[in-house]
Amino acid sequence: MTVTAVAAGQMLEPGAYWSAEWYEREQAELFARCWNLVGTVDDVATGGSLHATVAGRAAVVGHDGAWWGRTVPDGSPVAVDVWAGMVFVHLDPDAEPLLAWLRDFPASIGGYRPEELVEVARVRFDVAANWKLFVENHVDVYHLWYLHEQSLADYDHPRASYRFCGPHWVFYEPPRGRPMARAELVQQGMRVITSIDESWYGSGAHLIFPNVPIASGATFFQTYQAIPRAPERTTIDLRIRAEPGSDPGAFVPLTRAVIEVEDGLACERLQAGMRSPRFAVGPLARAHELPILRFQADVLATMAGTDGAPG
């Protein structure tokens, strides 16, 4: 299959978002060449194991003094590694270590220590869209003002900044006006995370390439992995971690309103137009949508077996 740019602003052809052939190729040439999040350390009791699907292959991962993993049923060994309480698998047992793959991402997301937090809520929902649309939406700064006009109105989008860590991405924007006082945050039932300083009380949004969006705030650290199910169907696995004793009752509906209702709707409406013979992507916002192009370039580079996007 040849990969052609369909417009100045878009590197992936529309079929990348709906064709079964593209989907299969991604499993073999993208996910099989990346570290894949399969769960948290908490998911695996000592001596226990967890089953996961990695790049279309069934695998089992366990902890028995040390981490181990193999594909099922053939039993080929896979690489297993842990960062910040999150368990990752690479189908290549000789893959570069997880920490090397993450580049300077771990050092770029503030003082969060997710492994010291507890999971206070987990929500899984399906989106009728290709998984890449969900990731592209996550790294799109431009839509914050409009799609999330109400839901993210408390944040100062003009002061947002982002940077790339290899193929990974780190974003932060401060609150608008005065930062929320600790007491107000606690009143919502959540506890302020003790390991971060006030400069992280705004909205963090990050991506571990290729499919693990992360969001953080004063009281939470959440991953919402976009798990491909079919070319036009994705399961979002939202896992919210917070200080022990936090009550997420008021927080969960707020974060779902952003991620599930608003972002989910946007992705489904993008998908709905992609089979049209007239579908095309026009000009993109110079800086605010640049991360979309970087993501697409990194997808293509990984699938081509080259090192990564230039610059």
Added chain:
Amino acid sequence: MTTVYRLGPDAYLDDDWFRREQAQLVGTTWTLVASVDDFADPGDFMTAVVGDAPLVVVFDGTRLRAFHNLCRHRGMVMLEGSGNAGNRLACLYHQWQYSLEGALRVVPQRREQFPELDLDAWPLQPAALAVWEGMVFVHPDPDAPPLAEHLGAVPANIGTFRPGELVQVATDVIEARCNWKLFVENHVDVYHLWYLHDRSLGDFDHTRFEHATLGGHWVSYEPLRPAAERDRPAPVLPIRHLEGRDRTGIGAHLLFPNQMFATTVELFASYRAVPVAPDRTLIDLRIRAEPGADGAALLRSVHAFVDEDVAACEAVQAGMRSPRFSVGPLARTHEHPITVFHDHVLAALGAA
């Protein structure tokens, strides 16, 4: 005259078949998506998906326009359902805004983020629109041949009906768990009238059913049975302009490939079989009648036979995955329109 069932089960089950039909047949035809009655105020809009193309019809205060319902920025489907958009068509993703004439008017943060952007270069993509007898048709290709060419001889063969003099009194969307072609085949199947519609169409004289093939299209008429002519209650609000035999009989027509009509002395119904998946179809039903007609009652009268048709089509679909599914001999004349329909489907897909 050879009457055979030309299409195999894969034409009703297979995703590739479905995709080819959407791209080469359903998505490349004039499609009835609204009534002029649906548009009263500037900004009133109605969306529809024609094949794979999301489209929107908008009233700009002077005329109806059709556009591809895709924002020029990221290609997002902009509008859903129907309603009033005010004086701007806006994309919820990044608030790009277009005039009701389709011109790009607002690009937020343009100076900073799109320094090179020429607004005039990015209008909404036009689609073709034409109105026949109060019914709004659209075509994804703005340079499509005229609607009249597509309608061919049908307008001259619907008796004395002038649907443009009627108003839309009811609409409905019916879900059918079957391939869209089964619904069309059922519509042009004369043979089933006696049996499936034993009661619902029992007043009509199927032995005097007349039908004609007009290219891919099809028109028909059947009169009331003489006994029913005496016993049947008088219509509540007959269509005033009907003459002669149209004052008693019924008609059923097909605009190839998927637009059906049914007529009685009281109504002119259009129903489009909208393909959604190989085994799922939505029936977009619209009923035109005299102003003041009881839309709910007329809708019930159409449901009386359409619900039977849906049940039959779903039952046929349910058997199609069986390794033993097959179609046997067909009725020589009564099922011949099915063969004609298949011939035209195959021709459109380049497989004739």
